[in-house]
Amino acid sequence: MAPSPLTGEPASAGQPPWAKALDHRDRGWWSDFAARTIVWLGGMSAILFIAAIFLFIATQGLEFMRHRLDIGAMLTGARWEPTVEPPVYGALPLIAGTAWITGVAMLIAIPLAFGAAIYIGEFARGKQREWLKIGIEMLAAIPSVVWGVIGLHVMKPIIQDVFGVQVGLNVLNAGIILGLMAAPIMATIAEDALKAVPDSYREAAEALGATRWQVVWKVVLPHARPGLSAAVLLGIGRAFGETIAVLMASGHRLMVPESIFDSAATLTATIAAELGEAAVGGDHYQMLFVLGLLLFVITFTINLLADWLVRGRRKSA
């Protein structure tokens, strides 16, 4: 019998000659195994952490939520007064504040981000394009407390002067700051969406006599729409979750704002401002965790939606 070319041993009767070689656990096999395990753990840890955080937040507020909280009244209650006797936990001012500020932020961020993405993706060339991309990445890396300081010391006097209002820390200020913070990441994602549009479409449209603008407007943007929507959603998620900069720029007033010149408070800022003072395990403490849960659910939904938009559409295309 001829020796197997792989193991040098004669092949045994039942198995094919290479079966043993496949089963052989040499150093290559072990390093491959180790690498796979580490990568697997890394991947799993993402899901694990999400689940753990969710459980933590949920359990901290669970007892209060189940026994002493009327969810409907909480969501619509216009007064958030946790420290008076008896305390009132109406989250409407926080929800409204968050919504107002996020809305203003998007009004500012969407044109900025899309403008930047279109310019970089469709018009800028070579070196200029690279520099702009680096610039945007650097903007995205500015710590949020710096943005807070800008709101506090730069935007505030500007708003007071330009609009002639008393209070410079308000929805407008926080919205501008958040808009500027969310724009870079939105621009990056939007630019990816534009880049994913095949160049042959642009070429085809140009060959039919379209100007560069017509190409962008009639071909590129419609085709990139799912990705652009995802960019907006992720921007909203970003604006929703931001804390310290809003706390500094919004004036943190616990009332439903009636115009963009009113101060306002957000869910995140309230949690950050009050959690340290609330007695651990008390009603106020638990209530803040309920707010956290609300935030978690909202941002989670937004992110899922964004993901679904990008992935679902790509599959069907």
Place this chain on the structure above:
Amino acid sequence: MALHSRTTILSLPANATPAIEIVDLSLWYGKFQALHDVDLVIRSGIVTAMIGPSGCGKSTLLRSCNRINERLGYVTTTGTIKVLGHNIYDEEASRMQVRRQVGMVFQRPNPLPLSIRDNVLFGHRLHAVRRSSRADEEGMVEQALREVLLWDRVKDRLDRKATALSLEEQQKLCIARLLPTKPSVLLMDEPCSALDPEATSAVEDLIWDLRGNYSILIVTHNMAQARRASDECVFMLMGHVVEHTATERMFVAPKKQETSDYIEGRFG
């Protein structure tokens, strides 16, 4: 002078305005010179085939004729190209107007990710000052699709995505969408190379049918195709035009040694 004449031009006298007149054209991609002092006259109303080994500059020359080459920022062109007597590289010439006069069909069918109808109307709508009435648009769509023999196959699904059509249908659609702006010249860069043999002959037949109404300049790698479906033939080599004669003469009695070497398959 009318920009595009629709008479049957096959029997026109030789002094009729040529469809394309290329004078002393050189082109560089960055520092690399891809075309060297090309002089070429493409007659009106016939099919002219361009052949030559890979990399000799056929696509480059074709893409100069509607200035689509300029999409690349690093292309420099010298010389002139006249389309029906107008220099398209003139300072005043508008690239958009040129491309309306000179349609282009690409190697890979590239319908836009829109409906069949919107594809056909795309070029027209770009240039129309006002949006045409629905009835006018429908008429235009039907006429263009009939001209490429696609109407009966797609008339019931004009609102479907064009990208769902078969490759053959896509390529025919890509020809159809050039027609509503009434171009005089059609440039085609290996329009059949992505198609199977049956689709190839269908599209070839179509191109042959369009001859007369349009002046067609077509790049092909396929000797047999050039031979059976063109009136004149241009042979290029390393950025130069080596020979340009009537097709039957080129394949029977080429003037240049390089041409006969290429045709007999000795290189390329």
